[in-house]
Amino acid sequence: MDLRIAVLPGDGTGPEVVREALKVLAAIAKLEHIEYSTCQFDFGGDRYLTTGRIIDDDDIAKLRTDFDVILLGAVGHPDVAPGVLEKGLLLRLRFALDQYINLRPVKLYPGVECPLKDKRPNDVNFDVIRENTEDLYCGAGGFLRKNTAQEVATQEMITTRFGVERCLRYAFEFCRRKKHSGQGKGQLTLVHKTNVLTFGADLWFRAFNEIGEADFPDIQRDYNHIDAACMWFVKNPEFYDTVVVPNMFGDIITDLGAIIQGGMGIAAGGNINPDKGGTSMFEPIGGSAPKYTGQNIINPLACIGALAMLLQTTGHKAAGDRVEHAIIRTTPKLKSLSAGQMGYNTNAVGDLVVKSLA
Numbered sequence: 001m002d003l004r005i006a007v008l009p010g011d012g013t014g015p016e017v018v019r020e021a022l023k024v025l026a027a028i029a030k031l032e033h034i035e036y037s038t039c040q041f042d043f044g045g046d047r048y049l050t051t052g053r054i055i056d057d058d059d060i061a062k063l064r065t066d067f068d069v070i071l072l073g074a075v076g077h078p079d080v081a082p083g084v085l086e087k088g089l090l091l092r093l094r095f096a097l098d099q100y101i102n103l104r105p106v107k108l109y110p111g112v113e114c115p116l117k118d119k120r121p122n123d124v125n126f127d128v129i130r131e132n133t134e135d136l137y138c139g140a141g142g143f144l145r146k147n148t149a150q151e152v153a154t155q156e157m158i159t160t161r162f163g164v165e166r167c168l169r170y171a172f173e174f175c176r177r178k179k180h181s182g183q184g185k186g187q188l189t190l191v192h193k194t195n196v197l198t199f200g201a202d203l204w205f206r207a208f209n210e211i212g213e214a215d216f217p218d219i220q221r222d223y224n225h226i227d228a229a230c231m232w233f234v235k236n237p238e239f240y241d242t243v244v245v246p247n248m249f250g251d252i253i254t255d256l257g258a259i260i261q262g263g264m265g266i267a268a269g270g271n272i273n274p275d276k277g278g279t280s281m282f283e284p285i286g287g288s289a290p291k292y293t294g295q296n297i298i299n300p301l302a303c304i305g306a307l308a309m310l311l312q313t314t315g316h317k318a319a320g321d322r323v324e325h326a327i328i329r330t331t332p333k334l335k336s337l338s339a340g341q342m343g344y345n346t347n348a349v350g351d352l353v354v355k356s357l358a
């Protein structure tokens with residue numbers, strides 16, 4: 001079997017968008033002669049509410065050993081307190097499978113309305129590489145004198161040389177690959193906050209320059225403070241090629257990236273473990289959209305984009321590119337990328353992509 005895919009539709013609109021991605025997968029696999037298998041898992045809010053279980057060590061072990069890759073729909077349930085599923089399922093998977101890269105391309109596809117007046121597909125086309133296992137996401141910290149007037153809460157920003165270095169090396173190499181394939185100018189921007197976070201950001205900044213100077217002299221190094229980057233993402237998106245950023249700032253800046261490429265209906269990402277034998281997981285960046293659940297109006301293109309990235313990253317580049325080109329042929333046909341305003345239902349958008357594969 002070429003490709004064994006674990007499918008985690010998850011909560012809310014997750015199952016609806018995953019269904020369309022699997023429809024596209026069946027079509028592209030036939031055209032490109034890819035042998036694959038899928039196995040669905042019901043991890044998510046409903047399972048948690050009925051069984052009290054989110055995901056066990058055994059499940060994680062199975063995902064690691066029995067599958068090449070994971071396709072995830074969405075995590076988050078209106079009847080479950082915030083943080084329970086996000087930490088218990090999504091972050092648990094990212095950490096347990098050591099998916100230390102969160103790759104989030106920001107591309108404006110043809111026919112998509114860009115909120116930035118006068119920006120065209122050529123102007124909005126860059127990649128954000130977000131470190132995915134450290135920083136404020138580690139859960140280090142605690143309470144002191146909880147529920148008293150003297151309460152103290154700490155939430156620690158963890159930065160390790162190991163974690164930073166493997167992320168930076170991935171980013172430099174990614175940027176170099178883009179340059180060599182004519183898709184980038186070979187410029188890597190580090191985004192952090194060296195003027196205030198003088199320990200963690202300093203480690204990043206030193207590692208960035210050391211590694212860049214020693215091993216990637218062909219890559220132009222650039223640095224932005226996070227606040228300034230927010231402004232320039234909007235003002236001059238065409239300036240960016242590849243951006244590397246720590247976890248928390250990366251979370252925020254990729255929502256900004258998602259909106260300048262047309263919104264959550266189109267924004268796809270990958271949680272990547274680039275090591276040999278590592279298990280990666282691809283997902284639409286958006287959440288479970290409870291208010292649109294079950295209505296067949298959610299945009300499946302982000303999930304189909306996640307499928308394209310999944311194929312591109314698992315050795316099926318031609319098939320992945322073909323899916324992406326089908327998305328590019330589909331976006332101009334939609335009235336809008338927003339749920340309920342596409343001019344088509346969820347399944348009809350999936351059908352448009354399948355037709356455009358041929």
Ligand code: IPM
Binds near residue numbers: 086087090091251285
């Ligand atoms: C994302 C999400 C997650 C994150 C949440 C759901 C834990 O916002 O994938 O960007 O903060 O990483």
Ligand code: MN
Binds near residue numbers: 251252255
């Ligand atoms: Mn986020």
